[in-house]
Amino acid sequence: MAALFFVNGFTYTNVVPWLPAIKDGLGLSNAALGTAIAAMPFGALLTGMLAGPLIGRFGSGRVAVASGVLGAGVLPLVAAAPGWGTLAAALFALGCADAWMDPAMNAHALRVQLRYGRSIINLFHALWSIAAVSGGLVGASMAQLGVPLPVHLGVVAVLLVAAVLAASPFLLPGPEHAERGIGGGSTQGPRELLRRARPAVGALLALSLLLMLAGAIEDAAASWGAVYTHGELGAPLMLASLPFIACQSMMTVGRLTGDRLTDRFGAVAVARGGMLLAAAGMAGALLWPQTAPTIAGFGLVGLGVATLFPLTLAAAGEIPGVRSGDGVVIVGWLGRLGSLTLPPLVGMVADASSLGTALWLVPVGSLCAVLLAATLRPRA
Incomplete structure (x- = not known):
């Protein structure tokens, strides 16, 4: 695996x-x-x-x-x-x-x-x-x-x-979903897949939105970290890549420790704590616009968002009455659809004002994820 x-x-x-x-x-x-x-x-x-x-x-x-x-x-x-x-x-x-x-x-x-x-x-x-x-x-x-x-x-x-x-x-x-005791495989197409998932549409949409936010926050360092550090803070190109490296490195640390934290405190608490950390890290970087605080801030964003993507997919695969593969497919597909719109939104706000202003969408999105994190609570 x-x-x-x-x-x-x-x-x-x-x-x-x-x-x-x-x-x-x-x-x-x-x-x-x-x-x-x-x-x-x-x-x-x-x-x-x-x-x-x-x-x-x-x-x-x-x-x-x-x-x-x-x-x-x-x-x-x-x-x-x-x-x-x-x-x-x-x-x-x-x-x-x-x-x-x-x-x-x-x-x-x-x-x-x-x-x-x-x-x-x-x-x-x-x-x-x-x-x-x-x-x-x-x-x-x-x-x-x-x-x-x-x-x-x-x-x-x-x-x-x-x-x-x-x-x-x-x-x-063995058959798919054997561990959950839900009905076995099916050859039905996408339309039937959506019809079968209709009773859980609220949970699926909430988890999809949470996955969109996770993808957008993760993408912030890759898409905008170097541009912001070099273009608005005047950092040399050698240092401009460090926000992305810091984010990815801390994200890896967060994922290596995330399972132990999830077992001890639960998915909702871990996700909420992580997103509050991400919001604080990005807000601190924007309020203190210098190279070192910005690198540290993006690092905290990576650490905070580390568990949100896997925990959301795990919750999508455990919705009662929805087969694991179907839940993961629907949430993952809708998450991809939304992620295409958020990076251009940052770009449009940056063109209208500044990239520093546009990046406030990251802490705002993180706080929205805090509210949606209740969707990760296990369902009977």
Whole structure:
């Protein structure tokens, strides 16, 4: 199970450091590159709801393995793309694979957690964070050393496929949702999936909004940390990346310790405490606009938001009367849909005033998450 989370976090992050080289090699404009990259979330949104029927028909373990192989297999196509269309198509396929693997591996992780007898979902997401950072570092190192892109991504693809296939025999056997005692698999499509989940629509929408906030707060450091630190605080470029590094590092720490805290204090208390910490960290950084407090503030944001994403997915997989895979798929899909609107909102507010003003949306969103955290309370 851990191997699947590592593979998912490691796959696309190997591509990210190569994006400037891909842009130059294909002669793309900034807008063209951005549009090609946008094919990834578009593919995820367009096909993400298929994950529920796939999990119901084949089981979360098999879907996670198959989509992991698909995602790794697409990497060489990214390297070999001769033009914009092929690049966009490869990234579209990568988005589809991620949209199927993400709910499948989380649904299977919930099965493992139920058998384990205590919270371990945060540990899996900690491994994902470590893999994401590792993938970026490997990609940057290969680019710096001058290793050809097709060689790099080809070798990575082979290793990832081998890792996924090696993990396959260790996944849980038996029917899906056996640990919860809910009805077995189904081949019904997305419309039927939504119809069956209708009685729990309030909980699903609340958890989806909570997942949107988690994604937006996590994204703040990646999207705006360097821009704010360099553009508005005048920090050198060498220091401008530190808000993101601090956020990711502290997020990993939070996820490594999150399961123990969840077992002791409960998901609601952990989420509320974390989001209050995130709000305080971002507010402190904005009220004290200097480089060091800003880096520390983004670090606190990462520590505070660390458990919100895994705890929300875990709650989505435990809604009474809704099968684990269906709950995770619906909440994850709606969460992706909302996350596309929040980063542009920050940009529009920043253009109308300043980025420092726009980033106040982070503590506001954190406080909204505090109110919504009651949705994480286990249901009878």
